[in-house]
Amino acid sequence: MPHATIAEQANQVYGNFDTHFYHGQDEVGKDGVLRINGKFRAESKNPDFLPEWDPRQRFEPLTFHEYKDPAFRANPELPNLFPKSAANETVVRKITPKLGSEITGVQLSQLSDAGKDELALLVAQRGVVVFREQDFAQYGPKFATEYGRHFGKLHVHQTSGAPKGHDELHITFRRPDRKEFNRVFNDNTSSVGFHTDVSYELQPPSYTFFSVLDGPDGGGDTLFSDSLTAFERLSPAFQEFLSTLHVVHSSKEQAENSRVQGGIQRRAPVTHIHPLVRYHPVLKKKTLFVNSSFSRRIVELKKPESDHLLQFLYNLVNNTHDLQLRAKWEPGTVTIWDNRRVHHSALIDWEQPILRHAFRITPQGERPIEDPKFYNDPNYYPSSLTLDQ
Numbered sequence: 001m002p003h004a005t006i007a008e009q010a011n012q013v014y015g016n017f018d019t020h021f022y023h024g025q026d027e028v029g030k031d032g033v034l035r036i037n038g039k040f041r042a043e044s045k046n047p048d049f050l051p052e053w054d055p056r057q058r059f060e061p062l063t064f065h066e067y068k069d070p071a072f073r074a075n076p077e078l079p080n081l082f083p084k085s086a087a088n089e090t091v092v093r094k095i096t097p098k099l100g101s102e103i104t105g106v107q108l109s110q111l112s113d114a115g116k117d118e119l120a121l122l123v124a125q126r127g128v129v130v131f132r133e134q135d136f137a138q139y140g141p142k143f144a145t146e147y148g149r150h151f152g153k154l155h156v157h158q159t160s161g162a163p164k165g166h167d168e169l170h171i172t173f174r175r176p177d178r179k180e181f182n183r184v185f186n187d188n189t190s191s192v193g194f195h196t197d198v199s200y201e202l203q204p205p206s207y208t209f210f211s212v213l214d215g216p217d218g219g220g221d222t223l224f225s226d227s228l229t230a231f232e233r234l235s236p237a238f239q240e241f242l243s244t245l246h247v248v249h250s251s252k253e254q255a256e257n258s259r260v261q262g263g264i265q266r267r268a269p270v271t272h273i274h275p276l277v278r279y280h281p282v283l284k285k286k287t288l289f290v291n292s293s294f295s296r297r298i299v300e301l302k303k304p305e306s307d308h309l310l311q312f313l314y315n316l317v318n319n320t321h322d323l324q325l326r327a328k329w330e331p332g333t334v335t336i337w338d339n340r341r342v343h344h345s346a347l348i349d350w351e352q353p354i355l356r357h358a359f360r361i362t363p364q365g366e367r368p369i370e371d372p373k374f375y376n377d378p379n380y381y382p383s384s385l386t387l388d389q
């Protein structure tokens, strides 16, 4: 009979499987910095992207800033992203009719600023775009962060490890070790944990870049679900009711999950209140902005009502296959998603000790709003809360 350790219990409350520093398995350097254990570091083909955790790092709370969405600058014909001269080499394929495109023949690293603006528009329109045969990672972490800055002010994660000197990169490093698999399945039947990234922040990410550097052959796919179509599936009366509601999102459980495994806390945990139905300023449509990893409570409802309604919405987004796609990774794949529109989940479906190493670039977007009149409004109500209030 398996017993959940304290760390596993913390994982379950949070319902998501980040990679953390693991006390007793990883290493503490003479400089006090926490690193992946040397045996696994040696197996990495991408040492520039290895994470480390510096327990002395402390970042100030994130504050409001105006978001300039690059999609608003884009030429809707996308001539810089898909130049006519390259038409024969470029293949664009829909993954599902409404969600996701897969593209070969466009080299992201070579895009002009106008091309990047068009990329943002395409990602908003398709929700998820999978780019094959990219040379992006070869340019290293500095290039990746500078590239990401075009799309917004980069987010620094409260607990995750980052390559030295590149705090804004978010690294996933699943060790080539059976313990990595056991950690997930010892007291669980599934690795699926749908979420939108860091929805607890005042300004959660917009266009999010993810690139798998090393991974299993045919596995470790990423699942995506479209919360825009999810909202459109609901009846008008129910849509109207949901549009009156707000949700508390919290980073406390994720922080606790890091702490119990011996990891770090770079910024104080936060809670923020966001509208349950979010207005997407580029698409001028509404999405369901609620997720099973970070949403905690519907402000306007009593707890049993809130629990019941949240479960219904999680089930809709997490388990409705005709809202979803499965992105497969190949060497050189870069996937970009609109974190305001889609939810995603990692999948841990390999059992052999195989390394999976990825990096994420996470530009912050606008503060979520239910009505366009609040767009970039610093005084938008309801106000945010901090945990100590």
Ligand SMILES: O=C(O)CCC(=O)C(=O)O
Pocket (backbone or CB within 6 Å): 170, 172, 197, 210, 220, 221, 222, 344, 345, 346, 347, 358, 360
């Ligand atoms: O590992 C994956 O496939 C996704 C990880 C994830 O959720 C993230 O980095 O935001």
Ligand SMILES: [Fe+2]
Pocket (backbone or CB within 6 Å): 195, 196, 197, 344
């Ligand atoms: Fe994520």
